[in-house]
Amino acid sequence: MRRQTPPVFLNLLQIRFPITAVMSILHRLSGVLLFLNIPLVIYALQLSLSGEAGFKLVQDWLLHSLIIQVLLVILLWALLHHLFAGIRFLLLDIDIGVSRAAARRSAWWVNISALLIAVLLVGLCQ
């Protein structure tokens, strides 16, 4: 009898990681980070719309709280990485960049540009 299901190997400690795999696991990680912060974003939106005081409080957090700013950089990176990696996957869906060399090149672009743009955007806002 042949196996009916494909073999699955998901042990993260034993898988070898080429750059495309690094990009892919970061796509998952960034997705989980964004998922976990959905309530925080809705809460901040609610507070900012609750009145002058709430708006001022959220504004102070964004401008003056170091913890919030660090979280913001991480979330911005997560959003950019998830967005770029997602666009890359959508292009792969329609057969663009499928060759191994192209896939490696685009994975490098995703990893580096997400990090770079996140740092640059936060730097510009200081």
Added chain:
Amino acid sequence: MKLLTGLWAWVVQRGSALLMISLLIVIPLTMIPLNINNYTSWQQAMASPFMVVAWSLFFIAIIAHAWVGIRDIILDYVHNLLFRTLSLSAVAVALTGCILWLLRVLLLNAGVGQ
């Protein structure tokens, strides 16, 4: 239960992704010219029917997309049927709560239901 599995999950994931990419362009392009810098301008901008619809669609897409993604991760790593059912249910409840909460915030701010 075949709801949001297989091909359906793929369609929802890709469709919500395309919707979010579009709205990530449309929402900033319409909000930046409004020059929001205080509570009143922020509150009024978010109360306009266009913003209510755009932000609602954006969050509905986020919630649908998050469901497919987190579901995939749970199916990959949680094999015990009891824990799988529990974690999938918890995520479904949390995401449903989030979208209802978001819609309530947006609609109350727009003066709907007062």
